[in-house]
Amino acid sequence: MSKNKIIDAAIKLFSKLGYHRTSMDDIAAEANVAKGTLYYHFSGKGELFETIVTNGINMLKSEVQNVLREDQSAEQQVRLIVQKHIELFLRYNELIHIISNELTNGIEPDILERIGKLKADYIAFLSGILSMGYEDGVLNKFNSEWIAAGLLGLIETSCLYYIKQPGSHSVEQLHETINAFVLPALLKKDG
Template sequence: MMKVMFLRKSKTNLIFQAAIDVFSEKGFDKATMDDIAARANVAKGTIYYHFKSKEELFLFLVEEGVEMLREGVESKLTEDLTPREKIELILREQISFFGQYRDFCVILLRESWGAEDRQLEFRKMIRSYMALIEKVVQEGKDAGVFHDVSAENAGSALFGMAAIAALHILLGKGDYDEDKLFSDLKQIALSGLLK
């Protein structure tokens, strides 16, 4: 998402960047097209020349964001890794992504729960990411190295654990110590709290 964007300097891109800023600062409803236009140094009509509606602009944005997270993780899940290593990689990548794109992640967590079409769409995207985790869990189970838990439950649990823990720190006051968070989550996810 953001990477691609930095290459071109088209109006479309200016708008896109501005939209990320504004949506993450204010949320979908509170953000106005005027805000975005001002941030992009573009006339309001110009946004409508490039995007059909506020909704569509937002959808594009979230789509690219989730895709980026998913692809980033997927591309690193090479065949030579063990299930355990894959889980570690997923946790590390997700923690890193949340640190790098905090604002986008706030959007995601804010706007994915509800019954509007947009929100259903977002949950579908998130599920496509969770599916990656589920696949790894299944592999582990098939290989006999993981306990017999529902892959779906494990997928959402691991995503949720990392997401909420990351945002909890990022939206609090302290520093975001990615290494400590990773080490703690890895401990819990793989070996549990109990000694």
């Protein structure tokens, strides 16, 4: 189906080139459809972009939710969240890159706002999980949102840095390092 071909091509190109350097011609060529077809399925470049980002965020959220279960301890949940995010950020690093970096300027304000809300929701979702586990800890509501945001920034930056390196280290080492950095703070005791 044309629509899916377009979405796949757009993810690929937006990731590689960013929003502004990706032209609708590029996308059409990559998707092997005529340029007009893009506009049959999407109202414009902005909507196409929004679709991809929205899908991406929802996918991330559901992947994370899938590994969390009610019967897990708070500590297990925190460990799983960190682990799953590293895994997702490595696997979908191009999509992640779109979601975190391309969302600031030069895109229609209303689209930006809707996506911003989605991202805030996602952080609130993570923050909720952290808070739950730490009701008896030092972190309170507002703190935990900053922590959640910072945690994502940390994992993303580390993963990006890892990817850029010429494969000199293993994924396990990345997990270890991030865990060693992050868990001591998130978990009340231990490091």
